[in-house]
Amino acid sequence: DAGITQSPRHKVTETGTPVTLRCHQTENHRYMYWYRQDPGHGLRLIHYSYGVKDTDKGEVSDGYSVSRSKTEDFLLTLESATSSQTSVYFCAISESGDRGRATEAFFGQGTRLTVV
Amino acid sequence: GDSVTQMEGPVTLSEEAFLTINCTYTATGYPSLFWYVQYPGEGLQLLLKATKADDKGSNKGFEATYRKETTSFHLEKGSVQVSDSAVYFCALSEVYSSASKIIFGSGTRLSIRP
Numbered sequence: 001d002a003g004i005t006q007s008p009r010h011k012v013t014e015t016g017t018p019v020t021l022r023c024h025q026t027e028n029h030r031y032m033y034w035y036r037q038d039p040g041h042g043l044r045l046i047h048y049s050y051g052v053k054d055t056d057k058g059e060v061s062d063g064y065s066v067s068r069s070k071t072e073d074f075l076l077t078l079e080s081a082t083s084s085q086t087s088v089y090f091c092a093i094s095e096s097g098d099r100g101r102a103t104e105a106f107f108g109q110g111t112r113l114t115v116v
Numbered sequence: 117g118d119s120v121t122q123m124e125g126p127v128t129l130s131e132e133a134f135l136t137i138n139c140t141y142t143a144t145g146y147p148s149l150f151w152y153v154q155y156p157g158e159g160l161q162l163l164l165k166a167t168k169a170d171d172k173g174s175n176k177g178f179e180a181t182y183r184k185e186t187t188s189f190h191l192e193k194g195s196v197q198v199s200d201s202a203v204y205f206c207a208l209s210e211v212y213s214s215a216s217k218i219i220f221g222s223g224t225r226l227s228i229r230p
Binding site for chain 1: 117122146147148150152158159160161162165167205207209210211213214215216217218219220221222223
């Protein structure tokens with residue numbers, strides 16, 4: 001199994017509080033991604049990183065920020081949590097393959113976040 | 117922007133039935149295509165992939181062919197088993213401004229009756 005770990009695995013937090021989720025990899029892969037999974041929406045990309053301190057927005061980035069200060073760690077922060085951010089969050093890693101396209105993605109086990 | 121469209125589920129079949137899950141994509145470039153599977157309570161794992169037109173990806177009896185002319189990557193299996201019950205996601209990866217994103221469809225839930 002690819003070395004990718006998410007923490008925490010479960011969290012309950014109150015509306016308005018900041019929350020940080022951590023993704024840690026031991027594979028030295030270039031790309032790291034944060035997705036959220038909601039019924040009927042599949043996986044939606046929040047933010048992604050293509051190197052240390054290189055990040056970009058995905059399709060549902062509002063209310064989220066990310067940081068990648070080391071190759072192995074990619075942090076997702078909910079600046080002020082809202083109930084609409086209750087979801088399962090997945091981190092994924094990938095390498096750069098043919099013509100720069102991301103190759104197979106390896107996923108973490110997910111973080112179930114509940115905002116009350 | 118680029119996108120992936122899958123047939124809506126849930127799909128319910130009897131054991132040993134033939135399976136097709138449709139997937140079409142919209143892309144400005146030449147993406148790589150993937151099928152991922154998610155078993156209950158787990159993260160996603162790669163099922164198969166194809167990186168160029170007419171490539172056929174296969175794994176565990178599942179197959180999908182990269183059809184550039186119809187922008188499709190339909191998943192098929194000749195005889196499904198109860199253990200195939202899961203959620204299946206079609207995805208593409210493409211390069212955008214020197215970085216690559218992986219975009220997923222909405223997923224198709226498959227249930228197999230004994």
